Amino acid sequence: MSDRLYIFDTTLRDGEQSPGCSMNIEEKLRIAHALAALGVDVIEAGFPVASPDDFTAVNRIAAEVPNAMIAGLARAHPKDIDGVAEAIKPAGDRGRIHTFIATSPIHMEAKLRMSPDEVVERAVAAVKQARNLVANVEFSAEDAGRSDDDFLCRIVEKVIDAGASVINIPDTVGYMTPDEFGRKIKLLRERVPNADQAIFSVHCHNDLGLAVANSLAAVENGARQVECTINGLGERAGNAALEEIVMILKTRADRYNIDTGIDTTKIVQTSKLVSQITGMPIQANKAIVGANAFAHESGIHQDGVLKHKKTYEIMTPESVGWNTNRMVLGKHSGRAALKARYVELGVTLDDEQLVAVFERFKALADKKKDIFDEDLQAILNEDAEINTEHVKLVALHVASGTKDAPVAAVKLDIDGEIFEATAKGDGPVDAAFKAIKSLVEPNGKLLLYSVNAITAGTDAQGEVTVRLQDGERIVNAQGSDTDIVVASAKALIAALNKLPNMHAREVHAQYSGV
Secondary structure, eight states: OOOOOEEEEOOTTTTTGSTTOOHHHHHHHHHHHHHHHHHHHHHEEEGGGOHHHHHHHHHHHHHOOOOSEEEEEESSHHHHHHHHHHGGGGGGGGGEEEEEESSSHHHHIIOOOOOOHHHHHHHHHHHHHHHOOOOOEEEEEGGGSOOHHHHHHHHHHHHHHHHHHEEEEEESSSSOOOHHHHHHHHHHHHHHHHHHHHHHHEEEEEEEOOOHHHHHHHHHTTEEEEEEEEGGOSSTTTOBHHHHHHHHHHHHHHHHHHEEOGGGGGGGHHHHHHHHHHTTTOOOTTTTSSTTTOOSSSHHHHHHHHHHHHOOOSHHHHHOOOSSSSSOOOOOOOOHHHHOOOHTTOOOHHHHHHHHHHHHHHHTTTTOOOHHHHHHHHHHHHHEEEEEEEEEEEEEEEOOSSSSOEEEEEEEETTTTTEEEEEOOSSSSHHHHHHHHHHHHOOOEEEEEEEEESSSSOOOOOEEEEEEETTTTEEEEEEEEEHHHHHHHHHHHHHOOOOOOOEEEESSSOOEEO
16 A cells, blocks of 8 residues: 655745735635645645734635645744634634744744743743644744754654644755755654654755755655645745645656645646746746646657657656647637536636636637637636726727837726826837826836746737735736737736725826826
8 A cells, every 4th residue: 555645735825925926815715725626635824923814814715625724824922823723713623733933053043042942942832832722733843954953853852742743844944955854854753752643744945956855855754744835936946846746756656655645637727826826937847837848849759759658758748737639619619618628627617607707718719719728727817806806908009110109098997987098108018007007096016027928829818927016015917818918908907906905096087198
């Protein structure tokens, strides 16, 4: 019989801490539902004491997302632990308090300004408090990678005695190499007297590009929970990528013989959802989920694959959720066919959702001949923003040429009232953005503008990602259309809709932003 590895996903907590990856509550819920469908064992839903919104997000995920265990992060402080307990209460016996304190000399001395004895005392008190509130408690020794082995053994033994059932050993700064990290996990499991009473977990950062390798070294030495994120999101260079961990174990079952419980066919769609919500594009050569992951250009490779796919493909595209067949849906297709295709893609639509999505599908089918699965995913994600729109694009006209400055004329519906404006810009997109931002308040500072083609061909939809900052708030949004200027306008408007206190400026019916 194969062994079992528990997958702890921290996309909604550590992943969201990536600069510019802040998500609103509804977006977090969408990702949490996708993670549960993917089959992750534990969803770290957030850091409840960080903000009221974070508390609400964790609380709603605990109440609305089934199957997975729901965890909240807490420093080793009574207020933090009480906050997590309250936030995860709707999850019942599926709730977990994840408490942590730093254990490396540099962290204890420079950050905590505490002695080793004080750190042990604080950790034990935190675990005991948490264990009195919930049945499942995880303890993390922050910066365990650079912690003294003897001290680490001491604190791990104490917190297990205090009631921790999961012990997390993080390589918080991505400093360790696989052989070092593997030895550390082995040492703890051998030297800590009560090690058999807890599951050992690892949380590896990717500062030196070793997060996945270090995680696997830990698994080889007895760790049975891996903390990871979709697309490897996370602080600085990110975390171990869930899709890579899972597919290594599946592809190399001959070596590991360990199951994860993940439905690997849902990996790509989950990856795309996270990318679209966070505004973090997936690099083309990213393992498993990158656009080129199963692409072959070399004549030698193409010849080999045509003769036998396994000559150059160690896993099938379908096994992770790529669909190599072209969509045959078009403008003559009906609701039933569209709904059936979404079911094949792992998406269930109710009647109301189907009506809205079908309308957008028909509009796209009138613009381009071939509809691909990627187009359907873009339609679905764009449709998810409908109910939160305060600003809607009614019309956009742009004139540009080689000699004349581009001019954009835009008509917006802002909370039911129509506003119009024109503006010149350095290019058609710049002109459109200036016209739109002349009509709404606040403007928001543009931090990122990126364009990707969703599919191939000159009639492909362009997907635009926009990142705006308004004070301390950073939001991401996407827009897609066969016209890249329209896609850009949609993305900007979607981002503006996410900013607080959105309303129309006091402007004349016509505004000339020149």
